[in-house]
Amino acid sequence: MAVEPATRLVRPLQIGKHAIWPPVVLAPMSGVTNRTMRALYKPFGFGLTVTEFVSSNALQYQSQRTMEMIDQHGLEQPVSTQLWGNDPAIMALAARTVRECGADIVDINFGCPAPKVTKTAGGSACLRDVDRCEAIMRAVLDAVDCPVTIKMRLGWTEHDLVYLEVARRAEAVGISAITLHARTAKQFYRGTADWSHIAALKRAVSIPIIGNGDLHDAPTALARMQESGVDGVMIGRAVLGNPWIASDLHALLEGRIPAGYPAPAVRLRYALHHYETMVSELGETRAVPQMRKHLGYYLKGFPGASELRERLMRTLTAAETMGLVQATIDRLS
Ligand SMILES: Cc1cc2nc3c(=O)[nH]c(=O)nc-3n(C[C@H](O)[C@H](O)[C@H](O)COP(=O)(O)O)c2cc1C
Incomplete structure (x- = not known):
């Protein structure tokens, strides 16, 4: 560019x-x-x-x-x-x-x-x-x-x-x-x-x-x-x-070359960090529902994203959600 x-x-x-x-x-x-x-x-x-x-x-x-x-x-x-x-x-x-x-x-x-x-x-x-x-x-x-x-x-x-x-x-x-x-x-x-x-x-x-x-x-x-x-x-x-x-x-x-939108695994790793930070600062009860919408945003545009989004919408605990995201990162990596 x-x-x-x-x-x-x-x-x-x-x-x-x-x-x-x-x-x-x-x-x-x-x-x-x-x-x-x-x-x-x-x-x-x-x-x-x-x-x-x-x-x-x-x-x-x-x-x-x-x-x-x-x-x-x-x-x-x-x-x-x-x-x-x-x-x-x-x-x-x-x-x-x-x-x-x-x-x-x-x-x-x-x-x-x-x-x-x-x-x-x-x-x-x-x-x-x-x-x-x-x-x-x-x-x-x-x-x-x-x-x-x-x-x-x-x-x-x-x-x-x-x-x-x-x-x-x-x-x-x-x-x-x-x-x-x-x-x-x-x-x-x-x-x-x-x-x-x-x-x-x-x-x-x-x-x-x-x-x-x-x-x-x-x-x-x-x-x-x-x-x-x-x-x-x-x-x-x-x-x-x-x-x-x-x-x-x-x-x-600043006249530098932009890095561009990162690969899905990088995005999901950041999503996990966002998730963990929200849980530690707001507590699980408040963070889990709030993070559902954020995870949906991070999951844009890669194979299997819509199925994963649906599964994540049904998770109830942070551990369950983070496990699913981590498994996806492992698969994508
Ligand atoms: C979920 C959501 C909440 C918003 N809350 C506020 C708000 O509290 N105060 C405000 O001035 N604008 C609010 N806005 C408007 C945004 O600040 C912004 O003006 C608007 O989304 C247009 O910018 P965009 O096209 O980059 O999204 C909100 C927008 C969204 C999508």
């Missing part, structure tokens, strides 16, 4: 005092990017990781589960902690709490389209009221002494694309960076992310822009970065079972 000398084109992603290299962000994914996952995947080539979104209302009660969501490993710094909510005062309190718990950056979610979030006017529903977005940004900025960023979609529907207006206000009030997932809220995940809007956003404001949406592989991510001129990219679904996408992009950004 021809390698562009991309180091000349791309600089570290600057968020406040944090110079982030490579400028590649592991997307926040609820139910996925817990602290174990962030610590495991960061060394592959993510300059920044983001927690799962945390409800600002829930943070007031400081339940064990909520506090665990904002907890850190110590290996994954800098960490951006993402909050969602609709009330500026509650968002400010939540921001103060997560900052006290070690967040290096506070990220505000103006992008989640899930009904359980938008029915309380949070997430992407905030985009229906740009004044409210501004009030939330101001309140959070006043509450903390670290950089504050936002992550948003284009707008609620294709008829009210408010992202440029929100971005201009974000820049004016002192937001340090903006991530744009280039779909509307009503699109959910339908259609494709329209990167022309990301390029338009980059031209419209001078704070760092992180482009997000449908980056399926490292060459595509590099191409979108160069075409749109963004300061960084965020990758979500393509990372599942494939953290090597980050090492490949890191290599491309």
